[in-house]
Amino acid sequence: MAHASKSSVSQHHHPRSSTTAGYANNGQVAIDVAVSQYKQARASQGSNFVNSGQAILEETNKSAYSGFAVTPYTPRRQIDQCEQALHNTNRSQYRIEDDHEERWYVTKSPHLRECFTEFLGTFVMICFGMGVNNQVVLSEEGNGTWLSINMAWGIAVLMGVYCSEGVSGAHMNCAVSFAHAVYGRLPWWKFPGYCVAQTLGAFLGACTIYLLDYQKLMKADPNKETTQANFATYPNPDISNVTAFYSEALATSMLLLCIYAITDQRNRSPGTVGTPFAFCLMIMALGMSFGMNT
Template identity: 45%
Template structure:
């Protein structure tokens, strides 16, 4: 009798990559959003700024561990676009990678909502808001601090994602520090913790369009309404900014470091 695993095995590489990116991004958003929920809904008793940063970093590590061996562990549309532009990801993969990432992020936010539904109701009395003392929209997507302008918020997202891709390209460059593949998820997770600890104050360091847009869509549907998109005209910043920053980071690393290794054997 054939094993169940033999009967269920997918022969299509694109299908395997799709499901891997979906699952990795789902775990990323579920763990990350849940860490914010725990902090906000407990009035920071069960979590604070540092714990949220650590949770997001570990969530990235978990996501990459889950799908890295199959799809490369992008779990971020900005990473996928940047890798395609520098020739490290075939363009034919971009559409289904992005679809998997956005879908995984949506379901990760939905799962967080279900787990914390009673706590949400206890916190805001069922009145879902974007701003105010009992605002909860920020559990799922990023919003700007009161002091932040759109321009500086955009720059913030560009720089944060620039640093992410700069580090990711260095970590995965076999001609540089020769990082073992098993350590890549851990090091990328540490990079995310560092970015959060350094740049989280302004607007929560989305640095991942799927991590922000899909949960924003979910909250718009789940009771927070269209204010999740109209609030300070912010919604586009954590989508466009990370894409720009990712392309800059990957391109700069390639042009200043990676393209200049001497030929193999010399």
């Protein structure tokens, strides 16, 4: 009777114990059902379902990038069972991958992949950045203001990081690549390729926006005397070249300082999810703080 009474008291004081166990059992059942559905789909299709950018859902827990050449920035994290079940329930992200499917172009060179992604990330960043510059200036602030320029540039960097961070580290700036090479984060032999890719991506992005706004540019500045500042950095007429150089040097120093502080794992790092957003806020702050002189 004493044992029965003690058990009754325990159940009376802990009514959630059975509920918690029920939640756990329900979660395990959901995982088992999802895995079972995935295996049945594989058996019926005779091919592997592949998540379009996150993970190859195999029992062997291979990396999402196992079919490509490895780079220093290739994610090493494996997908656990809970995450597999989550991915298995989202059928809209799957495609059927045939063993005999011919891919349009896949390079086996890790460095070439890094250069391609630096090109893409820089291109995306410049398209958004130059786009907002021209929109605000050519509309005479009718379709934007100084604030929208800085906010759009921050978002431009955010989108560029998302396009290239997983493969090349998303430098998108020769100064960043140079600093990484100096501090041993980037081999020196990779530095020229990064710079060439970033430069080509920037010029192609600028050309894309130039073609987009060509008619407006010709109407606003037929002699091409004032709108060059939409595409490049020029000193303010009220300051000297020395002040302009100091302004750019200070802004670049702050850029690199913040990048190293944000990505330092021994510091209060925002993590892999928060880092791109921290870069976005940093670019906004730099534009709002140091953008007046140049």
